[in-house]
Amino acid sequence: MHPARRLTFGDLVREHRRSYPEGVALVDGEVRLTWPQFDERTNRLAHALTAAGVGPGDRILWLGQNSFRIWELLGAAAKTGAMVCPGYWRWAAPEMAFAIEDFDPRVIVWQDEEIGDTVAKARAELGDDHRALWLRHDAEGPDSYESFLASGAPEDPALDVDPDAALLVIYTAAISGRQSGSMLSHRNLLAMGASAAWMGDIGRETAFLGAGPMFHIGNYQFWGVPAFVHGGKNVVVRRVVAEELLPLLAEERCTHAYLMPPTIAQLVALNREAGHDLSQLRASVAAPLWQGTVPTDTSRFTRNGGGEGRGYGQTEVTGFAVTGAHGGSGLGNAGRPGPFTAVRVLDEQGEECAPGTAGEICVRGDLVHLGYWNRPETNEHRFRFGWWHTTDLGRREADGTISFLGTTTRMLKSAAENIFPAEVENCIEAHPAVKEAAVIGVPNERWAQDVKAVVVLQPDAGPLTAEEVVEHCRARIASYKKPKTVEFVDALPRTKDFAKDYAALDERFGGGGYPGGDQLGAGR
Ligand SMILES: C[C@@]12CCC[C@@](C)(C(=O)O)[C@H]1C[C@@H](O)[C@@]13C[C@@H](CC[C@@H]21)[C@](C)(O)C3
Numbered sequence: 001m002h003p004a005r006r007l008t009f010g011d012l013v014r015e016h017r018r019s020y021p022e023g024v025a026l027v028d029g030e031v032r033l034t035w036p037q038f039d040e041r042t043n044r045l046a047h048a049l050t051a052a053g054v055g056p057g058d059r060i061l062w063l064g065q066n067s068f069r070i071w072e073l074l075g076a077a078a079k080t081g082a083m084v085c086p087g088y089w090r091w092a093a094p095e096m097a098f099a100i101e102d103f104d105p106r107v108i109v110w111q112d113e114e115i116g117d118t119v120a121k122a123r124a125e126l127g128d129d130h131r132a133l134w135l136r137h138d139a140e141g142p143d144s145y146e147s148f149l150a151s152g153a154p155e156d157p158a159l160d161v162d163p164d165a166a167l168l169v170i171y172t173a174a175i176s177g178r179q180s181g182s183m184l185s186h187r188n189l190l191a192m193g194a195s196a197a198w199m200g201d202i203g204r205e206t207a208f209l210g211a212g213p214m215f216h217i218g219n220y221q222f223w224g225v226p227a228f229v230h231g232g233k234n235v236v237v238r239r240v241v242a243e244e245l246l247p248l249l250a251e252e253r254c255t256h257a258y259l260m261p262p263t264i265a266q267l268v269a270l271n272r273e274a275g276h277d278l279s280q281l282r283a284s285v286a287a288p289l290w291q292g293t294v295p296t297d298t299s300r301f302t303r304n305g306g307g308e309g310r311g312y313g314q315t316e317v318t319g320f321a322v323t324g325a326h327g328g329s330g331l332g333n334a335g336r337p338g339p340f341t342a343v344r345v346l347d348e349q350g351e352e353c354a355p356g357t358a359g360e361i362c363v364r365g366d367l368v369h370l371g372y373w374n375r376p377e378t379n380e381h382r383f384r385f386g387w388w389h390t391t392d393l394g395r396r397e398a399d400g401t402i403s404f405l406g407t408t409t410r411m412l413k414s415a416a417e418n419i420f421p422a423e424v425e426n427c428i429e430a431h432p433a434v435k436e437a438a439v440i441g442v443p444n445e446r447w448a449q450d451v452k453a454v455v456v457l458q459p460d461a462g463p464l465t466a467e468e469v470v471e472h473c474r475a476r477i478a479s480y481k482k483p484k485t486v487e488f489v490d491a492l493p494r495t496k497d498f499a500k501d502y503a504a505l506d507e508r509f510g511g512g513g514y515p516g517g518d519q520l521g522a523g524r
Contacts, residue, residue: 008161009186010078013039016231020204025228027252028068028236035231040154042075047152049080052133054106056081056165059373061103061132063087063096063119064111065238066214069137069145071228073109074168078186081161082106085169085181086214089114093121095179099171100126102374103181108132109145163187166370170217172315181373182315189220191366192318193229195338196221199301199325200284202256206232207280209249211240212258221319222284223256242266250276256297257281264289283307300325304335311335312404314390318367322402332401334394341365345396348418350385353396358423360408361394362387393420410502412441412514413448417480421502424483427476428453428469433461438492438500439483443513453483454505456492464488 016023017039025038033041054060060082062070073084085103087096089111096118100108110119123130137145166183196202200223208227212219224234235252237245240259246267249257259267268291271278282297283290284307290296297307304310304324312334313320322343324335337343344352345359353359368388371379382389393405406422413419421439428437435456441449457464466486473482493504506512 003160006160006163007186007190008078008163009167009189010042010075010161012190012229013042013075013078014156020231023204023231024233025231026068026071026234026236028238031068033068038072038075039156041149042072042079043154043156044152045072045076045149046079046157046159047155048148049076049082049107049152050157050159051152052107052148054080054082056161058082059103059105059169060084060107060109061087061100061105062109063089063115064109064137065089065114066210066236067111067137067238068234068236069109070214071234071236072149078167079157079161080159081165083166083169083183085171088171088179088215089213091118091122093118093125096122097125099179100130100132102179103169104374105132107135109135109137111138112136113138161186163190164370166373168220169373170215170315172372180375180378183370183373184315184318185370187366188318188369189225190229191340192221193225195340195367196223196301196319197226197230199299199306199323199338200226200256200297201299202226202230202232204231206230206256207235207252207254208232209235209237209245209252209254209257209259211237211245211263212260217313217315217319219258222258224258227256242270246270246274246276249278249281253280255280255282256284259285261286261289268293304329312361312392312394312402314392316369316388316390317341317363318369321363321367322404324401327400330399330401331397332395332399332403334402334404336401337363337365341367343402344387345394345402346385346387346389350387355396355398358393358395358405358420361390361392361402361404363390364388393422395423412439412451414441414444414451414480415447419451419481423477424451424453424473424481427473427481428455428483430476431464431469431472433457433464434469435459435461436492436500438502438505440502440505440509440511441514442485442510449513450484451482452509452511453486454492454509455486455488456490457488 016035020035023035025035026033077084135145135148163186167186168184169181171179171181206227208223210224278294281294283294284297284302287296311320311323322334322337326336326338342364344362346362347359393408395403405426410421424439425437435458438454442452444450469486493501495501
């Protein structure tokens with residue numbers, strides 16, 4: 001592709017330097033960087049990385065909490081063709097050592113505060129033969145990040161970088177038993193930024209408090225990257241302490257913030273006393289928790305339930321790829337894909353399921369990641385039939401919207417039919433008397449497995465019989481999916497991550513006989 005038709009994430013920084021010479025790009029404690037200052041620092045860092053042997057496709061690993069330096073590493077990597085992984089700073093030493101072995105970075109930027117001991121243990125596990133250059137970001141001196149950056153020239157390295165190269169790598173949950181790094185390209189981030197900016201009315205005037213973890217896609221999509229893409233301001237915080245966030249929201253006149261419900265409740269309580277002016281802030285996530293103390297966001301995203309999590313996505317499709325912002329809310333709980341994104345609900349043969357029939361949500365387009373780092377077999381399986389297979393179960397509704405039903409990585413087999421517990425649970429939990437449900441399979445010599453539902457009723461619900469649960473399902477999903485037996489319990493067993501504990505349910509109610517590794521979505 002001709003250079004005149006290639007735009008990278010680094011080009012954004014070059015343009016913002018010229019478009020917004022006075023604009024503030026980043027705030028992090030005492031650090032305030034205008035776009036020209038940010039551009040120069042990322043030039044220096046790019047030159048220093050190049051001098052250290054970092055080139056296209058090489059990796060940089062960040063082992064620390066949120067910092068403006070993650071944005072700098074992204075800017076510098078974008079100018080050199082390298083990729084940056086903000087590591088999960090709460091990793092235990094063995095997990096950190098695994099990530100270093102797996103990601104094989106040329107440079108590791110680490111933090112001593114709070115995680116120095118873990119880093120030391122991980123380094124000890126790796127031994128001294130690991131080739132990475134270690135730079136400490138929360139210190140000064142010869143092995144520090146700042147000294148390294150200062151060693152680079154301020155001029156633009158002007159290297160030719162492929163916008164389809166990986167730039168941001170986020171390690172996702174260990175669904176397949178080990179964490180995998182989802183590689184997001186320049187194009188992924190630019191498409192996500194443009195799309196999210198449209199959904200959320202984000203622009204140059206946006207000031208975003210990035211209080212979400214930078215090892216997770218949420219903080220980037222809502223609304224760090226859209227603000228960055230449009231020359232807005234990113235305010236970075238290392239810790240989520242309400243007493244520290246409250247004055248910052250006012251002083252930086254933040255318009256948006258990535259905050260979880262408990263923090264919102266703390267901020268509201270604190271500000272009743274403090275009386276800070278938060279009139280610039282727009283409440284999106286869990287808006288009611290703000291109790292009217294800040295204006296509710298009026299963007300398409302929030303108006304259509306996005307702030308309450310109505311949408312569908314995953315890191316591997318650069319966040320929420322399906323939302324109510326596109327075409328408005330409808331029958332489905334997730335909405336519709338935006339431009340540059342195609343979605344199909346496919347069966348095991350790669351054929352599209354008819355509306356109303358569940359299958360695997362598959363995605364194509366500029367939001368789909370490059371694949372997992374160092375997972376060629378998994379990538380081949382997950383990109384089969386020319387679509388990214390999310391391993392999530394969904395359904396196209398009659399009005400064209402998508403419903404997200406759960407995961408396909410749990411599946412039952414009854415005769416020749418594949419049954420996804422998530423779909424049956426979703427159906428049962430739609431009954432007003434039901435609080436939650438879990439579906440397991442119990443061995444049946446003739447039919448492989450029978451469907452068994454384990455149901456928890458709402459505390460104030462009237463009596464509900466097993467037959468009524470079965471009839472409820474019969475009226476809503478294909479007959480072969482309905483439970484053959486129903487058990488009522490006071491509470492579902494939960495794992496340490498608070499997921500439904502299916503192993504415990506299998507043990508208690510005689511579950512078993514599940515299909516082998518060839519089940520749909522088994523390759524996640
Ligand atoms: C992070 C999102 C988007 C990506 C896919 C998800 C599944 C995930 O966890 O990976 C997802 C999780 C959602 O609860 C969330 C969290 C936050 C921001 C967007 C999404 C919001 C608006 O409250 C909804």
